Amino acid sequence: MAGLTSLPTRLRRLKRSCAQRAPALIGIGLFCLAWQLIGSYRLAGLTWPPLSVVIGYLVDPDHHRLLTRAASTTLRAVALGYLIGAGIGLFLALAVRLFRPARAGIDTFVALIHVTPAIALAPVFMILMHRDAIPVAICALAVTYLIYVAATSGLDGAKRHHIDLFAVMGARPWQRFWLLERPTALPAIASGLKLAIPVAFMGTIVGEWFGAARGLGLLMVSGMQNFQIPMLWAAVLLTTLTSLVLYALMGLVERAVERRFA
Amino acid sequence: MNRLVPFLSRYWAVLLLVVVWHAWVTLGDLNSIVLPAPLPVLADVVTHPALYLTNAAQTMATALAGVAIGVLLGAFVAILAWASRLLAGLLTPLGLIFSSVPIVALIPILARVLGYDISTVVAIVAVSAFFPTFVFTGAGLRDLPRATDDLFKVLGATPWGRLRHLVLPATVPNVMISLRLTVPEGVLAAILAEFLMGRSGLGFMFREAASRFAMERALGTSLVVTLAAVLFFTLAHRAERAVKARWS
Amino acid sequence: QGLTPLTTALGWIPNAEYAGLWVALERGYFAQEGIEGLYTPGGPNAPGVLVQLAAGQADFAGGDWVPLLEARARGNDFIVLGCNFPTSPAAIMSMGDAPVLTPADLVGKRILSQLPADANTLNFVLDKAGIAGDFELVATGFSPEPLLAGDGDAYMAYATNQPITFENMGLVEGKDFHVTLFSDLGYTVPGAPIVASRAFVQENRALVVGYLRALLRGWIENGKDPAFGATLAVEKYGADFGLDLDQQIRQSTLGQPLISAKEGLGPFWFDPALVESVIAPVAAASGIEQPVLADELVDLTPLQEALASL
């Protein structure tokens, strides 16, 4: 019986998931159309090219080597920075949860590090690390902050009656953390991890402007300074697309976590 | 004494950072155009209070206006996206694209539409605050307590009534998280925009000072920016906690 | 094998603005001097080249005058060994129907500028011409579009950069738009000074002369075919910047004549007297209190040695 129902069920699921994706596809389609029209009619000035021109730049085989080199460099920095940042953010959130007196100090510190303008820290970065590590560092800083805020907010979200339960069970702080606050916080952390995707890209791109050897961010700078608008937006589009795909993947994770823990 | 303990508990990490900074500059014999020591930076700030204050006030006002617009817009769009799958499909990629486009690339476009003035700076701050709010409010909307959702069904609430009396209040805690997240971000975006295209404000002041190696001044503006952002962060955090107490 | 590494901190992205450097590297001119030629690319947000010099991360920097004086005021004994563009590429672009060709044309104009310090330059031009008048500075970005759109009347540009953008749009210089070098407006400050620390120059004089000689040879070689340096920038040294060959050739071509002043000993050479006559007033306007003295700031002897040995 189970074997008989599973195929139609699976088909129905497939259909449903297509139906769920449809609006997003329509949305992206409309957005592309708008981009094209605004570009063609120069509604937003000369620095907004029609989409077709940007795509033309992207698909031109002459540019493939340039684009893949840049994209893979940037992607590697994003991945590294994201992992480091998420790791540190989660670690700090965990640390202040288990050692509460540190909370206020770390809160202030994390906010402070995050808001100190990167431009002001540029010389410090330059002395402390190799130029090619700066994008990773700035990406990690931005991700750390986001994940820290999301995780601490999530960890604060346990319901009072559950906190009471753990109190009467004689739970130690780390048990309360692991068995109650961690599951409670997972949806917020998942949201944070999702939101951290575009943030990680932004951090990396900005970091690349501090003198990295290659990357999509450099193409943007170069495109701006030489008024190579199609190249500028090709780099932006490539960044956005990658970020969109990863964001959608994290969105799936987020949904799964929400279903499981909410 | 009993003032000192809370102060230390909040600022120990920051003080540690300053000490490390000072030690690094003095022991490492760093050139002052690379990194000045903390004391001269502080001295520049306290000896030019008016200069810093007027610029800080402008930047903070810009940041607050931008964040307010961005958070409201983010929450509004999150609600639209929650209300309709089609809108969600339309708006999510749009928001994501906006948040993934580097501000520097957006400036000429925004400036073309809004003009090379403060409104573009405000718009840039709003763009930076928009997306985190959109994401966190959206998460809150998907997480409405089931029981209250049922309640509104049996009360025969119209979508608007449900929105007004259940959804909007229920998302307040998450909007508060977004606020904590975006308020410092907003200050940063404001100074970046001022740095790139302003004629006043802390961002401009930084650029002007850094371009002539007035590093005490440049780091002084950074310090003030940081203080402003930390102040906003702390206020937002307080508000978040107050709301949480009220909401549970 | 036994080459001494010497790093040049570039103030800008590695494009045809450094055509001569690429030629020198490519042709092995540095190696012939016993130098391993290294460079760090710059950009609008990259740490200032003088900071790198101060932090010991570079040996030469493509600096700028006012920041150089600031750095000196802060205890860095940096000196100028020559100028990459003795005729500065700094220029003012204007549209055909409202040309800015003389200092008097500046009066009452809305001038689009990327840098706050540009005000000092413009004031100097007006002062020098003895014109009492005012202009309005309008903040702008990398794009010369606001000029086209009429958001301003003139745009502070690099003669080797934004004019090409206009040309590529089909506009014709001298008709649709005008490019006036600041040196033609009386602001004859040589551009892109080559900066190094005095101690370094004293201790490594032979290497410094060798470095300048290699660089000079690169630029002279590029003068024979500006497309060569441009091609090197596009295909090799700036390969990760997606540069456009035609545009880079044009940039190289426009930049090449600027490496020499109108009257001088050769490329990179400038008249040290300009330091006191032109740079000092602008520096004073920028708030620099120290006296600006040519013989403290400038040491052209290594350059003269290099030029003599060419």
Added chain:
Amino acid sequence: MPDIPQTECREAIALRAAGKAFALDDGGSVVALDGIDISIREGEFVAILGPSGCGKSTVLRLVAGLETATSGTVHIEGRAPAELAAHHRLGVAFQDHALLPWLSVSDNVALPFRVARKPVARDTIARLIALVGLSGFENARPSQLSGGMRQRASIARALALDPDVLLLDEPFGALDAVTRRHMNIELQRIWSARTLTTVLVTHSVEEALFLADRIIVMTGRPGRVLRDVAVPFARPRTPEALRTAQFHAMVDDLTRALEPQG
């Protein structure tokens, strides 16, 4: 009520062969209700008794339009239950109170007015709050109330708009006997004043007999209708009616009906 011929009364609520199965995470399903036939006349007061987990709340949720039957039909006045809700003619007190944590007691009770976009009748609200014994707690928030006080607030809310159909899911479970008796008497008073079709889920056989016109006894999982008993006591019923021999006999009879079938 029993002396009015049944045919004259219109049918208010009708469940015909209604069944409900819940899908479980592991792909299996639980049959909560199976072939339920219940017909409730306009103005009738029906109590539902049955063992814990037998599907009483599910019946109420079907009638409230919160679940759809997996088989059979559910109608109110011949239409879908949701229509009644849309006209704000439904009052429900949930088993778990479902008060909005951010609203005060009086704002929670006023909520139905706001949702129905009717002017908030301050005096009605004050009267209802007094009715459930919460005077003095108008401005308290749910987290500041005791369990029974929350339940009472939710009863007041269910009555706020003077509904035509009232669904009460164990509304007195957390109340002491005295408060409960007081509320029973009050409810009877309200009910005698107007035509109000009521379905009450309760665990108290006495309460069912005291309040209802008819008692439906359900069996354990899957929930089925086991007995459908008319309550013969004349109205108004006084607490003294609870002491008659007939009353005690019926209590014993129904209690026995609730024993698990061997």
Added chain:
Amino acid sequence: MPDIPQTECREAIALRAAGKAFALDDGGSVVALDGIDISIREGEFVAILGPSGCGKSTVLRLVAGLETATSGTVHIEGRAPAELAAHHRLGVAFQDHALLPWLSVSDNVALPFRVARKPVARDTIARLIALVGLSGFENARPSQLSGGMRQRASIARALALDPDVLLLDEPFGALDAVTRRHMNIELQRIWSARTLTTVLVTHSVEEALFLADRIIVMTGRPGRVLRDVAVPFARPRTPEALRTAQFHAMVDDLTRALEPQG
């Protein structure tokens, strides 16, 4: 138990002149308890009766160490209540079930083992789940249970670690009479097998008389101890004991004690 001389028994729980006031948002405060003196011997079963909102749950929360008294003292075995919890010797079933929504029934019941870092006794858990009649629902999540089933799961959890002090806040409120009786009998069995100090908050006078050694009746706000009545029935008590004249007399007496004083 009543035949053991009182002096031989150690005092387990002691509230001395305990008072509790809650601060309200508007700056005012509610006095929930006022001068409560309760002394409970080791192994004693005490039931608390009182009108809704009189402070019964607050008494339990004081004993569980979840609130601190604003005046007077609360001790368990002469020490602070939190110490007992820290040794995992406390079992509490809350008025609202406080199950973790992301855990299955069996994982919720197993939670105290995990918190106490004891090996999870699978057979104990299965036995407790069977005891509360939830066999077959081991893998269901709380949202898939009926109200009464949730309450039963939380009773099973309170018993999981075989605690020395058991606090039950209206644990049977959502249960039908039959299930309730079954649970009462089971609880008596557990209780007779070992020394277990129990405090039960209930609304049922019958239940209190059936289970307890002593019944404390509280007055309405502010909560005070009105009566402290020893229950004279010998153990084990059978359901037949509920039909004696003495039992009925005591029910009537206590019910009258609960009526609001004029």
